[in-house]
Amino acid sequence: MAFESSFVQPAIPRIDGHYDHWSMLMENFLRFKEYWNLVETRIIAAAEGVDPSKAQHKQIDEQKFKDKCKILKKDTAKDIWDSLKQKYQGTARVKRAQLQALRKEFETLHMKAAESVNDYFGRTLIIANKMRIHGECMKDVVIIEKILQSMTPKYDYVVCSIEESNDLDILFIDEL
Missing domain, CATH: 1.10.1200 (Non-ribosomal Peptide Synthetase Peptidyl Carrier Protein; Chain A)
Incomplete structure (x- = not known):
C-alpha cells in the first residue's frame, strides 16, 4: 500500500466525442484499477448447489463490492459499458x-x-x-x-x- 501511494493516480478519462479513443483510455484505466474483469464479464457466482469456499466467497463479495460503483441505473459494470458503447460509438x-x-x-x-x-x-x-x-x-x-x-x-x-x-x-x- 505504501508503495502504491507514491504514484500519481491517473485521471478518469472523459468522453470527448470520440468513443473509440475514450474506450481505449478507459479500458487501460479500469485494467490499472483491476476493474476491467467486471466490464468484460459478469460476476461469476458459485455454481448452484455448490457451497463456495471461504476464499471463493470472499472473491465474489469483493467483485460485487467493486461492481456496486455504478451509474445510469444499470445493474452491472458490463451493462453500463455496453450502454455507453451503444450511445457514443455511433453508427x-x-x-x-x-x-x-x-x-x-x-x-x-x-x-x-x-x-x-x-x-x-x-x-x-x-x-x-x-x-x-x-x-x-x-x-x-x-x-x-x-x-x-x-x-x-x-x-x-x-x-x-x-x-x-x-x-x-x-x-x-x-x-x-
Missing part, C-alpha cells in the same frame, strides 16, 4: 462522416505564422491520430510530408535540408 454512417471531416481538416491544415514547430507538429498529430482511431490507414510518410509541405516559408531551408538528407519513405515521425 457506421456517423463514423464515416466524422472521418470525412477529419480528412478535410487534415488536407487544409497549415502552420500558422506565429505558431511554433512543436505546436504545429502536435496539432497535426492530434488530427492524424483521430483519423487513425476512425479507421484511416495512415502511414508515417503521409503525415511527415504534410508537415513538411505545410510549414511557413521561413522554414523552407529546414524542409529542404530534411528532404535532401533523409528518405521520407522510411523516416519515422519520431525521427522527424
Whole structure:
C-alpha cells in the first residue's frame, strides 16, 4: 500500500466525442484499477448447489463490492459499458462522416505564422491520430510530408535540408 501511494493516480478519462479513443483510455484505466474483469464479464457466482469456499466467497463479495460503483441505473459494470458503447460509438454512417471531416481538416491544415514547430507538429498529430482511431490507414510518410509541405516559408531551408538528407519513405515521425 505504501508503495502504491507514491504514484500519481491517473485521471478518469472523459468522453470527448470520440468513443473509440475514450474506450481505449478507459479500458487501460479500469485494467490499472483491476476493474476491467467486471466490464468484460459478469460476476461469476458459485455454481448452484455448490457451497463456495471461504476464499471463493470472499472473491465474489469483493467483485460485487467493486461492481456496486455504478451509474445510469444499470445493474452491472458490463451493462453500463455496453450502454455507453451503444450511445457514443455511433453508427457506421456517423463514423464515416466524422472521418470525412477529419480528412478535410487534415488536407487544409497549415502552420500558422506565429505558431511554433512543436505546436504545429502536435496539432497535426492530434488530427492524424483521430483519423487513425476512425479507421484511416495512415502511414508515417503521409503525415511527415504534410508537415513538411505545410510549414511557413521561413522554414523552407529546414524542409529542404530534411528532404535532401533523409528518405521520407522510411523516416519515422519520431525521427522527424
